[in-house]
Amino acid sequence: MHPHIAALYNSAQKPSRLIIGLMSGTSLDGLDVALCKVTGAGINTQIEVLNFTTVDYNNEYKSKIKQVFAKRECDLELITLLHPWVGKLHGDMVNQCLHTWQVNPASIDVIASHGQTIYHCPQSQHNHKSFTNGTLQIGDSDQIAVTTGITTIGDFRQKHIAAGGEGAPLAVYGDYLFFANHNENRILLNMGGIANLTFLPKSGDANSVFSSDIGPGNTIMDAYIQQHFEGMHFDDGAKIAKAGKVNTALLNAMCSNTFFELALPKTTGPEVFNLAYLHAAQLQTNTQHLSHEDVMATLNMFSARVIANALNECAQSAKECVVYASGGGIHNPLLMAHLNALCPTIKAFENTDDLGINPDAKEAVLFAILANECLAGEQQHLNNTAQGIAGVTMGKVSFAD
Ligand SMILES: Nc1ncnc2c1ncn2[C@@H]1O[C@H](COP(=O)(O)OP(=O)(O)OP(=O)(O)O)[C@@H](O)[C@H]1O
Numbered sequence: 001m002h003p004h005i006a007a008l009y010n011s012a013q014k015p016s017r018l019i020i021g022l023m024s025g026t027s028l029d030g031l032d033v034a035l036c037k038v039t040g041a042g043i044n045t046q047i048e049v050l051n052f053t054t055v056d057y058n059n060e061y062k063s064k065i066k067q068v069f070a071k072r073e074c075d076l077e078l079i080t081l082l083h084p085w086v087g088k089l090h091g092d093m094v095n096q097c098l099h100t101w102q103v104n105p106a107s108i109d110v111i112a113s114h115g116q117t118i119y120h121c122p123q124s125q126h127n128h129k130s131f132t133n134g135t136l137q138i139g140d141s142d143q144i145a146v147t148t149g150i151t152t153i154g155d156f157r158q159k160h161i162a163a164g165g166e167g168a169p170l171a172v173y174g175d176y177l178f179f180a181n182h183n184e185n186r187i188l189l190n191m192g193g194i195a196n197l198t199f200l201p202k203s204g205d206a207n208s209v210f211s212s213d214i215g216p217g218n219t220i221m222d223a224y225i226q227q228h229f230e231g232m233h234f235d236d237g238a239k240i241a242k243a244g245k246v247n248t249a250l251l252n253a254m255c256s257n258t259f260f261e262l263a264l265p266k267t268t269g270p271e272v273f274n275l276a277y278l279h280a281a282q283l284q285t286n287t288q289h290l291s292h293e294d295v296m297a298t299l300n301m302f303s304a305r306v307i308a309n310a311l312n313e314c315a316q317s318a319k320e321c322v323v324y325a326s327g328g329g330i331h332n333p334l335l336m337a338h339l340n341a342l343c344p345t346i347k348a349f350e351n352t353d354d355l356g357i358n359p360d361a362k363e364a365v366l367f368a369i370l371a372n373e374c375l376a377g378e379q380q381h382l383n384n385t386a387q388g389i390a391g392v393t394m395g396k397v398s399f400a401d
Pocket residue numbers: 024025026027028029190191192193194195217218222233234235236237238326327328329331332333363
């Protein structure tokens with residue numbers, strides 16, 4: 001047997017494994033690195049996050065990725081070069097974290113790498129009759145494995161597509177294994193660039209579990225700030241939005257899009273929710289001359305309204321839902337205040353800290369859980385293709401040499 005296969009076999013048989021989850025989201029703020037001790041597998045999975053950090057991206061990374069990010073047309077040579085470059089950079093960042101944490105790389109069983117999404121196109125968002133769903137993540141796992149010397153499992157989304165899904169949201173798998181609870185109807189809400197949710201009924205009925213993207217979380221707000229406020233990446237503490245007034249005409253125009261008419265589950269991305277989306281709504285409502293503050297107030301309310309609509313829809317099908325929020329949006333006080341006001345049927349808004357997982361680390365932890373299932377999961381716990389939840393093992397294995 002090849003020693004790499006033997007090592008994986010040994011890892012899979014251990015009662016617990018050290019797995020580093022890596023997530024680089026649509027906000028392009030940094031690489032989330034979560035060192036997890038994962039015990040067991042399947043519905044017996046337990047997680048302890050031993051260390052977590054976000055390694056900030058520098059301007060070079062952001063500007064290089066932005067040249068291809070969510071763009072229908074771009075330089076193929078650049079994409080080809082970025083794929084190994086991002087992987088190497090992510091590997092270097094893991095090495096830097098391990099050094100800082102004084103953790104021996106040899107003690108890590110595997111790295112779970114999401115990569116960097118550069119384009120997402122479910123069937124509902126493209127006009128090519130002969131194609132179904134597609135999504136593309138760069139940041140080659142072979143580069144991470146070679147750079148760190150640690151076996152890396154990556155490229156999780158392609159199996160989901162191969163099995164008929166849209167390649168997202170994958171959160172549902174980890175959410176179900178780790179957060180489902182018999183005493184409470186739960187909604188796990190993540191507000192990153194794009195917002196998504198997982199509904200976990202207390203009945204535990206796997207067929208009633210579902211997950212969906214909702215629409216914009218922070219993505220349009222971030223893009224607007226980056227365009228108009230030099231050196232700023234986001235509206236810290238919602239200071240700018242708080243100084244403005246919501247423009248109802250613009251808000252209503254933004255809320256009117258075919259994506260919102262599609263039934264859950266569905267997926268989307270910054271390919272749709274971007275500055276061009278805002279500009280089209282401004283043109284339509286003759287609101288091009290609003291102040292930056294008023295635009296930000298309206299964008300903030302736009303995100304809140306679409307998220308609230310989805311939460312209220314879930315709350316109709318199950319009484320007394322508790323929302324557990326995660327992602328950078330929880331740090332936006334105006335967004336959170338709007339959500340509370342717009343969701344009277346939600347029993348309580350908590351965040352995943354209350355369930356033992358740092359809300360900023362949650363997505364990276366979810367990929368560690370997916371890698372753990374790839375290694376040690378003995379059966380599929382969710383399998384409902386009608387709800388976009390394919391019962392498949394996700395992830396491709398890259399060895400270090
Ligand atoms: N203090 C804060 N005030 C306002 N907004 C904040 C604050 N901190 C973070 N955010 C928002 O959270 C964003 C980062 O969120 P997160 O890291 O969850 O996104 P992501 O993982 O890249 O996205 P996705 O989950 O869609 O892939 C920032 O770009 C910003 O918009």
